[in-house]
Amino acid sequence: xxxxxxxxxxxxxxxxxxxxxxxxxxxxxxxxxxxxxxxxxxxxxxxxxxxxxxxxxxxxxxxxxxxxxxxxxxxxxxxxxxxxxxxxxxxxxxxxxxxxxxxxxxxxxxxxxxxxxxxxxxxxxxxxxxxxxxxxxxxxxxxxxxxxxxxxxxxxxxxxxxxxxxxxxxxxxxxxxxxxxxxxxxxxxxxxxxxxxxxxxxxxxxxxxxxxxxxxxxxxxxxxxxxxxxxxxxxxxxxxxxxxxxxxxxxxxxxxxxxxxxxxxxxxxxxxxxxxxxxxxxxxxxxxxxxxxxxxxxxxxxxxxxxxxxxxxxxxxxxxxxxxxxxxxxxxxxxxxxxxxxx
Amino acid sequence: xxxxxxxxxxxxxxxxxxxxxxxxxxxxxxxxxxxxxxxxxxxxxxxxxxxxxxxxxxxxxxxxxxxxxxxxxxxxxxxxxxxxxxxxxxxxxxxxxxxxxxxxxxxxxxxxxxxxxxxxxxxxxxxxxxxxxxxxxxxxxxxxxxxxxxxxxxxxxxxxxxxxxxxxxxxxxxxxxxxxxxxxxxxxxxxxxxxxxxxxxxxxxxxxxxxxxxxxxxxxxxxxxxxxxxxxxxxxxxxxxxxxxxxxxxxxxxxxxxxxxxxxxxxxxxxxxxxxxxxxxxxxxxxxxxxxxxxxxxxxxxxxxxxxxxxxx
Numbered sequence: 001x002x003x004x005x006x007x008x009x010x011x012x013x014x015x016x017x018x019x020x021x022x023x024x025x026x027x028x029x030x031x032x033x034x035x036x037x038x039x040x041x042x043x044x045x046x047x048x049x050x051x052x053x054x055x056x057x058x059x060x061x062x063x064x065x066x067x068x069x070x071x072x073x074x075x076x077x078x079x080x081x082x083x084x085x086x087x088x089x090x091x092x093x094x095x096x097x098x099x100x101x102x103x104x105x106x107x108x109x110x111x112x113x114x115x116x117x118x119x120x121x122x123x124x125x126x127x128x129x130x131x132x133x134x135x136x137x138x139x140x141x142x143x144x145x146x147x148x149x150x151x152x153x154x155x156x157x158x159x160x161x162x163x164x165x166x167x168x169x170x171x172x173x174x175x176x177x178x179x180x181x182x183x184x185x186x187x188x189x190x191x192x193x194x195x196x197x198x199x200x201x202x203x204x205x206x207x208x209x210x211x212x213x214x215x216x217x218x219x220x221x222x223x224x225x226x227x228x229x230x231x232x233x234x235x236x237x238x239x240x241x242x243x244x245x246x247x248x249x250x251x252x253x254x255x256x257x258x259x260x261x262x263x264x265x266x267x268x269x270x271x272x273x274x275x276x277x278x279x280x281x282x283x284x285x286x287x288x289x290x291x292x293x294x295x296x297x298x299x300x301x302x303x304x305x306x307x308x309x310x311x312x313x314x315x316x317x318x319x320x321x322x323x324x325x326x327x328x329x330x331x332x333x334x335x336x337x338x339x340x341x342x343x
Numbered sequence: 344x345x346x347x348x349x350x351x352x353x354x355x356x357x358x359x360x361x362x363x364x365x366x367x368x369x370x371x372x373x374x375x376x377x378x379x380x381x382x383x384x385x386x387x388x389x390x391x392x393x394x395x396x397x398x399x400x401x402x403x404x405x406x407x408x409x410x411x412x413x414x415x416x417x418x419x420x421x422x423x424x425x426x427x428x429x430x431x432x433x434x435x436x437x438x439x440x441x442x443x444x445x446x447x448x449x450x451x452x453x454x455x456x457x458x459x460x461x462x463x464x465x466x467x468x469x470x471x472x473x474x475x476x477x478x479x480x481x482x483x484x485x486x487x488x489x490x491x492x493x494x495x496x497x498x499x500x501x502x503x504x505x506x507x508x509x510x511x512x513x514x515x516x517x518x519x520x521x522x523x524x525x526x527x528x529x530x531x532x533x534x535x536x537x538x539x540x541x542x543x544x545x546x547x548x549x550x551x552x553x554x555x556x557x558x559x560x561x562x563x564x565x566x567x568x569x570x571x572x573x574x575x576x577x578x579x580x581x582x583x584x585x586x587x588x589x590x591x592x593x594x595x596x597x598x599x600x601x602x603x604x605x606x607x608x609x610x611x612x613x614x615x616x617x618x619x620x621x622x623x624x625x626x627x628x629x630x631x632x633x634x635x636x637x638x639x640x641x642x643x644x645x646x647x648x649x650x651x652x653x654x655x656x
Contacts, residue, residue, distance in 0.1 A: 056620065056621075058619075058620045058621055058623055059620070061410070061623070062619075083409075084409040084410055084623075087408075087409040088409050088410070088411060158605065161606055163617075163621045163622075164621075183429065183430060186430075187430060197607070202607075203523055203605055204523045204604065204605020204606050204607045205605065205606040205607070206605075207606075217500075218501075218518075219500075219501070219520050325409075327408040327409070328408045330406075330410070330622055330623065330624070331406060331429075331622060331624050331627070332429040333622075334617060334618070334621065334622035334624060335423075335428045335429050335430065336429075336430070337617070337621075338435055338439075338609060338614060338617065339430065339433065339435055341606075341608065341609040341613070342435040342438055342439055342608065342609050343435070343438075
């Protein structure tokens with residue numbers, strides 16, 4: 001009986017390996033794909049997409065360094081970490097001949113500051129960090145970071161638990177660059193945030209979608225969040241997302257192929273597939289972040305396209321700034337953040 | 344009888360010894376001893392000694408510009424630990440360590456205070472129902488920490504009975520939740536660590552000699568003196584195990600204070616996570632981990648020494 005079962009299992013194993021499909025190991029943020037689109041890709045190239053998720057870029061880099069580099073074919077890192085990953089030799093240089101659709105990228109993303117000339121990356125989705133707030137609690141629409149950073153005593157607010165983004169926003173509010181390494185400017189930004197922490201309505205730090213969910217639960221009046229989450233305002237009409245007039249952090253997640261990818265060819269196919277006009281539109285319509293694909297734009301849902309917090313107008317776009325890798329100064333930003341969180 | 348024993352010559356010489364009533368070759372015995380000890384030894388070597396040594400070495404290396412470890416040895420990480428940084432000297436590190444100790448000590452204290460009545464309650468149940476009570480105490484143990492914390496989110500929400508009651512008596516603002524707050528942090532921490540104190544204490548209470556308590560009562564001791572002289576010494580072994588099991592992990596805990604306290608402050612656990620996370624500064628992270636280990640080790644040593652003194656004295 002045992003033998004029979006063993007033989008059966010062996011048979012199944014052999015059959016399985018004979019019909020083994022090609023596999024694409026995709027290492028990506030959670031809830032960041034469109035299931036139907038993945039299915040379409042699998043059918044088109046007769047392959048299987050295996051998705052693995054990470055919660056933050058640092059975790060992803062650590063895993064790639066610990067051997068993941070020959071395990072995953074494609075990763076979707078955020079802008080600021082791309083230079084480090086290139087420098088650490090984790091990414092493969094792209095052969096543009098294999099991704100003809102890369103011409104679809106808008107000018108901003110055809111030559112991004114973190115990877116000039118798209119040598120290692122092609123944009124996947126982009127968005128901003130902005131204010132999420134309960135409209136019922138404010139007489140006037142919120143237009144400035146002041147509403148959070150110098151909140152009234154009656155406002156219950158939370159700060160953003162994201163080192164570079166929160167300090168970047170404080171720096172921008174004070175009129176400095178988000179990527180400054182001037183210690184005086186950094187100290188002033190820290191002082192501003194520490195002062196905010198002493199306010200009566202201060203309710204701690206929130207990460208990722210924490211701010212949005214606490215505002216929709218009415219536990220907070222105002223907080224920070226990412227642009228894609230602003231679409232929740234359809235479900236919760238009292239909530240709004242706004243890019244303040246001082247400008248904000250813009251971020252972009254890019255498709256990259258790992259240096260020792262087991263299936264580079266399939267990764268190229270996937271990259272080209274996503275950069276296709278129709279597929280790109282389908283993806284962005286589903287996850288409600290902005291597409292970097294200019295050929296996709298005409299096919300984006302009108303409601304999304306006309307939402308200035310997802311697709312900012314030219315005026316606002318000028319005030320957006322990428323967070324750059326701080327290189328040797330990363331430790332200084334870390335210390336600043338420790339100061340903000342401790343005092 | 345093993346083979347070695349059968350083959351033993353009739354006249355045993357120095358290379359033989361008596362073990363469990365039989366003659367055994369000393370060599371065999373030591374080989375056997377080694378094979379018994381070595382799995383545990385290898386285990387600690389692989390998963391404790393080597394990682395600790397690695398941490399120690401890494402804590403003297405430099406962070407490369409891209410977050411890699413550079414093998415240039417330096418005292419910089421220690422200097423940073425002492426508070427010397429980019430923005431001059433600051434007491435931030437001390438404050439972080441102080442707050443971590445505070446959270447750990449308060450949690451342990453609350454757990455001990457709650458555990459005594461609980462242990463006596465458990466020990467005084469009849470055998471049949473005691474199992475049920477013990478199971479009730481253990482059930483939260485089987486649930487993941489994060490899930491339990493989310494359960495507290497629900498229980499402490501503004502429209503739940505507990506918050507409504509406090510809103511009614513005016514202890515908190517109408518419509519306000521009970522978290523994030525210090526109260527919520529300790530609620531979460533105590534619920535997390537209570538079984539760690541209550542169970543060892545319960546075993547100690549169960550074995551207690553009540554004659555001593557009665558004797559103390561006969562001699563007109565008040566409640567406190569009975570506890571101090573008749574109960575405390577008898578339950579000390581359980582208590583010290585409980586305190587160790589709570590104090591040590593509570594010192595490095597940051598999930599509960601973050602989630603229920605709204606991550607207002609940094610604790611040493613957060614600081615270590617920051618170094619291995621966003622800062623990608625493994626050398627400093629390693630140095631910090633060593634500090635945490637040193638703190639817990641010295642706490643352990645202190646409690647051990649007290650026990651040893653007690654035995655000797």
